[in-house]
Amino acid sequence: MFTERFLRDKRGATLDPNERGRIEAAITEVKTFGPRKIVARAGEPLTNSTLLLEGIMSRYLDDRNGLRQLVAIHFPGDFLDLHAFPLKVLDHDVATLTTATVATVPHAEIDAIADEMPQLVRKLWFATLLDAAIHRAWLFRLGRLDATGRVAHFLCETNARLFSAGLSDGRRFALALTQADLAEICGLTTVHVNRVMRQLREEQLCLFRSSLVEILDPAGLAARAQFNPAYLYIDDDSQLPSVQRPI
Amino acid sequence: MRDATDQLQPETQPGVATAEGGLVFLDGPDGVAATMTPEAAAGTGQSLMEAAATAERQQAAADV
Numbered sequence: 001m002f003t004e005r006f007l008r009d010k011r012g013a014t015l016d017p018n019e020r021g022r023i024e025a026a027i028t029e030v031k032t033f034g035p036r037k038i039v040a041r042a043g044e045p046l047t048n049s050t051l052l053l054e055g056i057m058s059r060y061l062d063d064r065n066g067l068r069q070l071v072a073i074h075f076p077g078d079f080l081d082l083h084a085f086p087l088k089v090l091d092h093d094v095a096t097l098t099t100a101t102v103a104t105v106p107h108a109e110i111d112a113i114a115d116e117m118p119q120l121v122r123k124l125w126f127a128t129l130l131d132a133a134i135h136r137a138w139l140f141r142l143g144r145l146d147a148t149g150r151v152a153h154f155l156c157e158t159n160a161r162l163f164s165a166g167l168s169d170g171r172r173f174a175l176a177l178t179q180a181d182l183a184e185i186c187g188l189t190t191v192h193v194n195r196v197m198r199q200l201r202e203e204q205l206c207l208f209r210s211s212l213v214e215i216l217d218p219a220g221l222a223a224r225a226q227f228n229p230a231y232l233y234i235d236d237d238s239q240l241p242s243v244q245r246p247i
Numbered sequence: 248m249r250d251a252t253d254q255l256q257p258e259t260q261p262g263v264a265t266a267e268g269g270l271v272f273l274d275g276p277d278g279v280a281a282t283m284t285p286e287a288a289a290g291t292g293q294s295l296m297e298a299a300a301t302a303e304r305q306q307a308a309a310d311v
Contacts, residue, residue: 142278143277143278144277144278145278146274146275146277146278146279146280147272147274147280148274150280186280187280188280188282189282191268191270191282192272192280192282195267195272
């Protein structure tokens with residue numbers, strides 16, 4: 001089943017079997033891209049949206065010197081360019097970071113879903129609003145947190161997202177990103193990320209090696225990151241070891 | 248949440264710079280996180296010192 005992880009355990013938006021079946025029926029193609037491949041370019045007219053099935057993808061912008069800022073990361077279960085349905089063109093590039101398998105849903109099919117199942121359209125809208133909530137958290141991360149806080153926040157967020165998708169046990173998850181990727185996510189240099197990862201390890205907060213993240217002290221890491229998972233709208237985030245309740 | 252006007256106040260705590268592996272790391276205040284070569288760090292430090300001196304003279308002139 002292609003839609004198994006889409007909106008899994010999302011508050012009030014989890015798909016029922018009919019809705020899941022309708023999206024499955026709308027998929028016209030499943031493709032696999034190699035790592036570091038551009039899947040959609042800014043400004044290109046788009047007629048399809050893409051559901052990520054396996055792998056990690058990114059949205060990014062390059063500055064005038066070609067230096068990259070990743071502005072979003074997508075994991076399996078993310079409908080990653082649903083924005084392109086109403087916008088028809090994107091203002092950023094979309095690329096794979098690892099080998100990635102995606103399912104293609106033509107915009108004409110989403111139009112048909114809108115006519116047939118308005119409640120499902122609200123859930124697709126929920127998915128784009130969830131992306132917007134994550135963007136707000138990324139702005140907070142870059143605007144208010146120091147280097148360690150930024151990396152810690154990203155790791156807490158990724159743990160929570162993957163936990164919701166069934167890809168983390170709440171403390172351990174596979175993450176096939178490089179320190180250069182983390183640098184482009186957190187607005188740091190690679191050497192700064194390297195130093196932060198060592199600091200997190202020495203403080204017994206988190207380990208990241210061989211593409212595996214292990215959170216040793218969930219509450220400590222969340223505190224260091226000022227992380228509260230409320231913006232991820234996970235059905236029961238109390239199951240997350242790192243959960244911090246709003247004061 | 249702090250009062251909105253607090254957000255507009257200048258930072259009163261200095262950032263912390265450390266050296267490691269032949270590079271300078273500046274962490275804080277708040278969202279500042281930069282890695283610099285020694286030359287860039289020295290130039291930034293010099294510029295900050297000069298600007299701080301100018302700002303102090305401006306404050307003194309305003310107090311007269």
